[in-house]
Amino acid sequence: MTLRFISPKTDFAFKKIFGSKDSKDILISFLNALIYEANPVIQDLEIIDPYNPRDVVDLKDSYLDVKALLDNGSTVLIEMQVLNLAFFEKRVIYNLTKTYANQLKYGEGYSYLKPVIALTITDFPMFNQTQRYLTRFSLKEKQELFDYPDPEVELIFVELPKFPKTLDELESLTDKWIYFIKEAPSLEVIPPTFSQLPELDKAMNIANQANLSVEEVEKLRKQEMFLEDQRGSIVKAKQEGRQEGLEQGIRWIFRFLERQLGSIPPEISQRIQKLSVEQLERLSNDVFDFNNLEELSSWLLENG
Numbered sequence: 001m002t003l004r005f006i007s008p009k010t011d012f013a014f015k016k017i018f019g020s021k022d023s024k025d026i027l028i029s030f031l032n033a034l035i036y037e038a039n040p041v042i043q044d045l046e047i048i049d050p051y052n053p054r055d056v057v058d059l060k061d062s063y064l065d066v067k068a069l070l071d072n073g074s075t076v077l078i079e080m081q082v083l084n085l086a087f088f089e090k091r092v093i094y095n096l097t098k099t100y101a102n103q104l105k106y107g108e109g110y111s112y113l114k115p116v117i118a119l120t121i122t123d124f125p126m127f128n129q130t131q132r133y134l135t136r137f138s139l140k141e142k143q144e145l146f147d148y149p150d151p152e153v154e155l156i157f158v159e160l161p162k163f164p165k166t167l168d169e170l171e172s173l174t175d176k177w178i179y180f181i182k183e184a185p186s187l188e189v190i191p192p193t194f195s196q197l198p199e200l201d202k203a204m205n206i207a208n209q210a211n212l213s214v215e216e217v218e219k220l221r222k223q224e225m226f227l228e229d230q231r232g233s234i235v236k237a238k239q240e241g242r243q244e245g246l247e248q249g250i251r252w253i254f255r256f257l258e259r260q261l262g263s264i265p266p267e268i269s270q271r272i273q274k275l276s277v278e279q280l281e282r283l284s285n286d287v288f289d290f291n292n293l294e295e296l297s298s299w300l301l302e303n304g
Contacts, residue, residue: 005184005207012219014080017206019066029199030177038173044071073114084124092120121158133162261293271300
């Protein structure tokens with residue numbers, strides 16, 4: 001029987017597969033593969049604010065798809081980013097440093113600080129200097145390249161367009177997880193090499209669209225549609241210049257909001273059009289989460 005798998009690249013699907021209460025074993029295997037070269041360094045972890053599959057609309061964390069506290073005290077921020085938005089590189093650094101600094105409670109000393117790792121998966125190339133699809137950044141001395149005394153922060157990037165391997169060429173567990181993220185929708189069955197690995201087999205079954213509720217399928221469809229709209233806006237921005245592309249992006253946001261919430265009152269419309277580029281980017285990420293105009297209005301009060 002031919003199966004149909006959802007794309008882990010969408011915010012909804014990524015959280016459902018890697019961030020639900022039942023996904024701990026999946027996330028452990030995934031992080032060991034991408035951070036520790038498939039060595040079983042992580043034995044246990046806690047998923048912070050886990051996604052509850054029974055509450056489809058409650059997906060408020062648009063910047064960090066999944067956040068996990070490892071058994072060694074380290075925190076890992078995992079983000080799947082499909083669109084190459086302006087200042088994205090700064091956002092990754094901001095989330096990393098904010099998480100690191102916010103560990104300390106009032107009166108606690110620096111000894112309480114634990115390492116923070118930002119694992120970012122992009123559906124676009126980030127680094128033109130290399131064709132490697134998995135890159136790591138940490139604090140080093142510039143001339144002699146020795147490490148800073150405490151390995152407190154690390155940035156790991158997986159650039160999906162650079163991953164060249166076909167299903168038959170997959171060797172390591174790392175290869176298989178990256179292939180799953182990139183190519184799951186193109187598969188029609190669970191590959192035998194995946195079904196032999198319990199965590200990957202479980203992830204494939206979660207991604208099987210037949211196992212989703214009607215509400216979940218609709219949520220996924222809306223996100224996929226909006227992402228395609230946003231891609232079109234970015235292409236248009238490159239073709240016609242920043243201002244024209246920005247205006248096109250605003251029109252797509254309005255189109256989605258009207259499809260989701262109905263007619264947008266003039267006062268809310270005016271507030272949206274006055275948002276900065278950075279605020280519009282945040283709105284485009286959070287637009288899936290609004291259930292009514294009141295929630296949109298509250299968002300604008302907090303972020304506008």
